[in-house]
Amino acid sequence: MTETSDRVLSRLMSLHPKVIDLTLGRVERLLAALGHPERQLPPVIHVAGTNGKGSVVAMLRAGLEGAGKRVHVYTSPHLARFHERIRLAGTLISEDQLIADLAHCEAMNGGEPITYFEITTAAAILAMAREPADYTLLEVGLGGRLDATNVIGSPALSVICPVSLDHQQYLGETLEEITFEKAGILKHAVPAVIAPQDPIAEAVIEARAAELDAPLLLAGRDWQVWEEHGRMAYQDLHGLLDLPLPRLIGAHQVTNAGTAIAGLRRLGFDDAACLAAVSRPEWPARLQRLRQGPLVEAAEATGAELWLDGGHNPAAGAALAEALARLPARPLHLVTGMLRTKDVGGYLRPLAPLARSLSAVSIPGETATLTATETAEAARAAGIAATEAESVAAAVAAIGAVEPHARILICGSLYLAGGVLRENG
Structure with missing residues (x-):
């Protein structure tokens, strides 16, 4: 072999x-x-x-x-x-x-x-x-x-x-x-x-x-x-x-x-x-606008933007919220998966005033992942309307069907971000 x-x-x-x-x-x-x-x-x-x-x-x-x-x-x-x-x-x-x-x-x-x-x-x-x-x-x-x-x-x-x-x-x-x-x-x-x-x-x-x-x-x-x-x-x-x-x-x-x-x-x-x-720096998954791949095609079919970020702690959530607030206005919807070792509420609370919804996913292949149910519950406790999704692709499709021209941000974990980059080519 x-x-x-x-x-x-x-x-x-x-x-x-x-x-x-x-x-x-x-x-x-x-x-x-x-x-x-x-x-x-x-x-x-x-x-x-x-x-x-x-x-x-x-x-x-x-x-x-x-x-x-x-x-x-x-x-x-x-x-x-x-x-x-x-x-x-x-x-x-x-x-x-x-x-x-x-x-x-x-x-x-x-x-x-x-x-x-x-x-x-x-x-x-x-x-x-x-x-x-x-x-x-x-x-x-x-x-x-x-x-x-x-x-x-x-x-x-x-x-x-x-x-x-x-x-x-x-x-x-x-x-x-x-x-x-x-x-x-x-x-x-x-x-x-x-x-x-x-x-x-x-x-x-x-x-x-x-x-x-x-x-x-x-x-x-x-x-x-x-x-x-x-x-x-x-x-x-x-x-x-x-x-x-x-x-x-x-x-x-x-x-x-x-x-x-x-x-x-x-x-x-x-x-x-x-x-x-x-x-000149390049650093993927730090509030990165995805420009190509099947996930982008699915988002853009409804006029949506697709973004990716790997931050996962309260300070990263606050920095992400500040950066998002500076972007041109669009309805923001999160697709989020996190590890159970993280302060999920602390990460999500700064994002709550900006996000219209959160689609919770588990992180494939990670034993320490929160279930989609657990992440959704944490999101609701942080003040974000949340549902569960079987996968990132399913979440992107569901958001696009409900809210065309959305800004969809996949976030919560570098491990989730890595999986998205692999899936999206």
């Missing part, structure tokens, strides 16, 4: 009884067996936070590549294919290389317990260490302090995006506890860009940075970003930049762009790189 990356990944899922088990010991053991590839990476920019990590990474990549740099990128989770997680000098990892690196990590692990994320992160680091590049962008998977990406001794730059409540079952019940985990990526004397934070979170980050003598570039103190007259303004000690609004949609993307620009300027990049960061 021909080996495929899917087969190898399936085997790797069985090496540990838990999907998430935060510690660094297992991945450090495997990296040592692999010859410490984490010490051979191009300069690392390590990005943590609750919301905005992926967008900031996409903007940093766009800025660095706009300056002519070769950039490795490691992000998670993927949407349609695992290969999306590993970008080598601008190109997604090939199937043959992914198979080889995963299989090598599997062999060097020797059957020892290790989580899926830990061993696949090791494979990503191995692949990135072998390919020449100028920078490596590492996105934290969960938390920071004990995340498998936190094996870099001295990155070139740390970045902490806005921190809020999420993954409390792993990171702690309070904002202080969660921020402590995120601040675990800070390293001795390594500069760190800090996005706008709740004062509680900012205090935790500042205290940890002081212990490590890590210079901070704090939003509101060392740099500012704002929208003005349909443009984006950024200011720091180096001066004022007048830029177009970010290509990625939403007021929160102005903050994300400011975070990326602060990082680029700290690393010595010029205004052209900053312009590329806002004008």
Whole structure:
């Protein structure tokens, strides 16, 4: 039987009884067996936070590549294919290389317990260490302090995006506890860009940075970003930049762009790189207008727009509501599926004043999915009229039949978004 990356990944899922088990010991053991590839990476920019990590990474990549740099990128989770997680000098990892690196990590692990994320992160680091590049962008998977990406001794730059409540079952019940985990990526004397934070979170980050003598570039103190007259303004000690609004949609993307620009300027990049960061990034499932595929055809047959977003916590719901309110007026209908580990009500309440209805679906293939019934009940409790649908396609068709020219937004989970992108081609 021909080996495929899917087969190898399936085997790797069985090496540990838990999907998430935060510690660094297992991945450090495997990296040592692999010859410490984490010490051979191009300069690392390590990005943590609750919301905005992926967008900031996409903007940093766009800025660095706009300056002519070769950039490795490691992000998670993927949407349609695992290969999306590993970008080598601008190109997604090939199937043959992914198979080889995963299989090598599997062999060097020797059957020892290790989580899926830990061993696949090791494979990503191995692949990135072998390919020449100028920078490596590492996105934290969960938390920071004990995340498998936190094996870099001295990155070139740390970045902490806005921190809020999420993954409390792993990171702690309070904002202080969660921020402590995120601040675990800070390293001795390594500069760190800090996005706008709740004062509680900012205090935790500042205290940890002081212990490590890590210079901070704090939003509101060392740099500012704002929208003005349909443009984006950024200011720091180096001066004022007048830029177009970010290509990625939403007021929160102005903050994300400011975070990326602060990082680029700290690393010595010029205004052209900053312009590329806002004008060139690509990041699917972040309030993305779908333009083609069978789901789009079904929506457009009734004059409807089809949009996709993968946000899934209260802060993401608030940012999504703000972005939707800025779009040209259309009746908004949600197609929503969520995991039972999320604060469903907290996510949906900001959307309630905007949404005329919600069609609840379960997420195919996800054991932790809420049933359509459970999601519909949560939506009604949040103040949204809700029904259940057998699938996203059925929901899109039903909405179009009732309300032509609607804006249909599929939302609530990156796993749901990934399924939609696969289904829609």
